[in-house]
Amino acid sequence: MNDLRGKFIVFDGPDGCGKSTQTRLLGKALEQRGLLTLLVRDPGTTRIGEQIRSILLDPDHREMGMRCEMLLYMAARAQMMTQTIAPALAQQKVVISDRFVSSTLAYQLGGEGLSAAEIRAAAEIAIQGRWPDLIIILDISPEKSFERMPRDKDRIEQRPLAYHQQVHRHYLEQAKNDPSYRVVSADQGIDAVHQQVMEIVLQEKS
Numbered sequence: 001m002n003d004l005r006g007k008f009i010v011f012d013g014p015d016g017c018g019k020s021t022q023t024r025l026l027g028k029a030l031e032q033r034g035l036l037t038l039l040v041r042d043p044g045t046t047r048i049g050e051q052i053r054s055i056l057l058d059p060d061h062r063e064m065g066m067r068c069e070m071l072l073y074m075a076a077r078a079q080m081m082t083q084t085i086a087p088a089l090a091q092q093k094v095v096i097s098d099r100f101v102s103s104t105l106a107y108q109l110g111g112e113g114l115s116a117a118e119i120r121a122a123a124e125i126a127i128q129g130r131w132p133d134l135i136i137i138l139d140i141s142p143e144k145s146f147e148r149m150p151r152d153k154d155r156i157e158q159r160p161l162a163y164h165q166q167v168h169r170h171y172l173e174q175a176k177n178d179p180s181y182r183v184v185s186a187d188q189g190i191d192a193v194h195q196q197v198m199e200i201v202l203q204e205k206s
Helices: 019-032 047-057 066-090 101-107 116-126 142-148 161-177 190-204
Strands: 008-012 037-041 094-098 134-139 181-185
Touching: 008 019, 008 101, 019 037, 019 094, 019 134, 019 190, 037 066, 047 066, 066 094, 066 101, 066 116, 101 116, 101 161, 134 161, 134 190, 142 161, 161 181, 181 190
Parallel strands: 008 094, 008 134, 037 094, 134 181
Antiparallel strands: none
């Protein structure tokens, strides 16, 4: 298991796919195997990041432009990388994040003409070039994602189904073009998803 020390793992995917649950389950499983872990959520985790999260998800901020939205996500990541992620990785902890730049490449791509190259360039500055070692996309249909959303939806969740269908396509397109991605169907039981996740993660150490 020593080969997993200092690794950065991300769970991502559409709303309602079970990212938070799988983040906790993986963290617990690795701790039981003797590894130190740090669980973070994006945006958030730090005091500043949580304030940015509140601004981003507040339904009252309807006038927010997509470029502003993208840069706010990057600002939260910049703080989390400096304050939390980088120090933990230096201490050889396994950092497991609920969302990361892959979310922006799904949710903000194309808005106000935003390109993947622009998003990646902003991310490179924000995260100081420390990209995840493994990104696990929990795949779920936009229709089922809609069903799992809470009644009290945040600003992003309130967007129409067509938007979330586009987000879903963007996730799968990312996974096709980057070897650090793995896709796991979230349309199955929690334990079955966790088992597949563990198989993927344990392969990474070899």
